[in-house]
Amino acid sequence: MSTATLPAGMAPARRFALRGGPAWLLAPAVIFLGFIYVLPLLDLFRVSLTGATLFANFERVFSVPLYWDSLVRTLAIAGWVVVLCALFGYPTALLIHRSRGIAKALLTGAIILPYFVAILIRTYAWMVLLGRNGPINKALLAIGVIDTPIDLLFNRGAVLLGMSAVLMPLMVLTIYSGLSRIDPAVLRAARSAGAGPMAVFWRIFFPLSLPSVGAGCLLVFVSALGFFITPTLLGGPGDHMFAMHITQQADFLGSEGFLQALAVVLLLITLLMVGVAMRFLGLDFIWGGQKLDDNAGRTRPQHEKGQASPVKTALADAIGWPVLRALGALPERVGTWFVGLTGGFVVAALTLPIVVVAIISFSRSSFLTFPPPALSTRWYAQFISDSNWMTAFGTSVGVAIVSALLAVLIGASAAMAIVRSNFRGKSIVMTLLISPIIVPPVVLGLSLYSFVLRLDLIGTVPGVAMAHAIGGIPLVVVIVAAALQAVDQKLELAAAVHGASPLRVFAHVTLPGITPGLAAAGFFAFLHSFDELVLSMFLAGSRMTTLPLRLWADINYQLNPVLAVVSTLEVLLVIAGISFARKTLAGRTQP
Structure with missing residues (x-):
């Protein structure tokens, strides 16, 4: 049945079904990853x-x-x-x-x-x-x-x-x-x-x-x-x-x-x-x-x-x-006890180090010791008053914001194309979008160095943020795709039946449904960039110092409770983000 022979109310729905989430939404991801991710890796092979x-x-x-x-x-x-x-x-x-x-x-x-x-x-x-x-x-x-x-x-x-x-x-x-x-x-x-x-x-x-x-x-x-x-x-x-x-x-x-x-x-x-x-x-x-x-x-x-x-x-x-x-x-x-004891041991091994570091961050001692001889906030005050730490923190925040925006814009459009379009080879495309998570960071960092150097972006926020976005895009694609699959397409079709354009359907039906997923994806893309060390080691140059780079330098040369302060603040940031995204995470972990 052609669109012309459809009942009046069904024609807009048919047009929406054909046009909603077209495959061309993959274009930003294809262009970005093609030039910033695939070509540098191919050039790596050439130079080798x-x-x-x-x-x-x-x-x-x-x-x-x-x-x-x-x-x-x-x-x-x-x-x-x-x-x-x-x-x-x-x-x-x-x-x-x-x-x-x-x-x-x-x-x-x-x-x-x-x-x-x-x-x-x-x-x-x-x-x-x-x-x-x-x-x-x-x-x-x-x-x-x-x-x-x-x-x-x-x-x-x-x-x-x-x-x-x-x-x-x-x-x-x-x-x-x-x-x-x-x-x-x-x-x-x-x-x-x-x-x-x-x-x-x-x-x-x-x-x-x-x-x-x-x-x-x-x-x-x-x-x-x-x-x-x-x-x-x-x-x-x-x-x-x-x-x-x-x-x-x-x-x-x-x-x-x-x-x-x-x-x-x-x-x-x-x-x-x-x-x-x-x-x-x-x-x-x-x-x-x-x-x-x-x-x-x-x-x-x-x-x-x-x-x-x-x-x-x-x-x-x-x-x-x-x-x-x-x-x-x-x-x-016996099996129940074994599972409980083994699982409890693993949970303790994963959480205990984080708790110990948080306690040490309040130590009055000038060196790392546990338990602390006395409690104090002196190291938090030193961290805040140290201009080098604050500069590194501000740089990391700026890079992470730019990187997260890039990852959300590119990854969300790609997820829309994956979930709302029908085309052959969808699994292959999804695999390519997710593939940056399996490439060793040192390999990716080395391949990007020559590319970013030719663009004269070494040590700049755009250069480092683009590199960080490569790893943020897979996180956004997976989270937003899951959020889109939870949105009932019948609601979108119902809006189209009543004459809403595809853009209006997206703005008033789809977008509100995936907003929690977008927020969670944006946060985790931000956190990925904020924590990124290896790519920054290759691309930051001598002009830029991010928080992970400063932390890496201090760990290699001195261990003091200021490092525990940085670690604790980052853990608190992660806890806040997971709490903010708890609805999306709970939806993905349901049996």
Whole structure:
């Protein structure tokens, strides 16, 4: 039926359905990311191939023991971090999944809060906790386990602990997202058929949760590959990771070509792992399994189809039945206690360092010690009165505002196109929009340096803000897309039936419905920029000092309670933002 033959009242609705949220709204994101994100990465590949021979720089990367050993060490550390996060993250996600009411809200908040606190802040908290005058050493001395403080810092154990604590929220939230989509009716049917709790877990629940576990492992692994802040601060000389060489070589002008080759190697390993994940988990594992409708069909995670694949079932059988026979005689409460204790330990490990740092910020002592000998606000006064700290704070706020505005304008229009348009390859487009979160920051920072330098924007607010917006856009796209999916399209069509133009429908129906999502997206884009350290290290130059850069410099040269003040103020900022966006976050975490 053509528009001309439609009833009078239906013609505007038909036009709205055709024109509302057209694919051309992707244009700003395509143009911005194409020039600021894709082209610099392609140029990185080009420069890496310059040299005496086409692959001379890569031959050096793999032939020099320093770099080869560092690469192997990085893969090993990332692997161990994945194992630790999976072992402790799964019971924690299960605990949240089984909790109800206020307990569920508190547990979820305890995981979400550290996730949005800057990596530098969380690593600093572990430096305080593991220090010779820290609470762990003092507790061991108090109970008589040790006679003198022991060195808990600057070793492989501290690196694994710090990196696992930083990445644990990513694992827990990813697994919980998958657990919340398992159909409870399937579990009830198994129990009604006579299966016991352990059998239901191994035969039904665990196989259906494997995609989310795999997604969490891959996201943690690719994130760990690009780490250098936490290993630098917590590790020793034998814990240097591959990304450290990129930041160190960046200071030498003669390393061009080889420096880019280092970055390309790290990027290719990351892309290889993501490609493997996409092959087995689908494209949607990156953004948490949101359903996307397109002309080519519907993208749905395997576990949403209500059945596990034969391979997953066989894997669960091979692992599960021997364990099931050994544990079958144990009462169900043993599993409940194990989940509760493990989840409680993880929550304590994530929140305790933040609490300790907050208490130290009120210490009267001139050095880091816990508990403080006396309480005082002297360090808050020193922070406020220090012009260098205030300048860095103001710079970070200015950059973050510009970056958040860019991310919201570009990301919200892209989310509108994704949700309200029908076109082939929607999942591929969504993956490209989200892809900046998987590119190691050191690789992105190095690729952007030459681009921003050619624009003469090194050390300027526009140059740094544009770079920060690359990472803010994925956050905006995911949050706004979720908010748009919650808006009933029938309301939009009803407004169109009564003669409202598409612009008027958007202004009076769609926009009010997604305003909480836009506000939350804007805040988290602001926070992402405010916390960004790695890109700022490459692009700030000598003319600009942001708050993370000032914090990084002080942590490397001196540790005093002023750093705890900065950390505490940032945590308070995160808490305020999460409280402001609680409705949107609650909507995204509902089963």
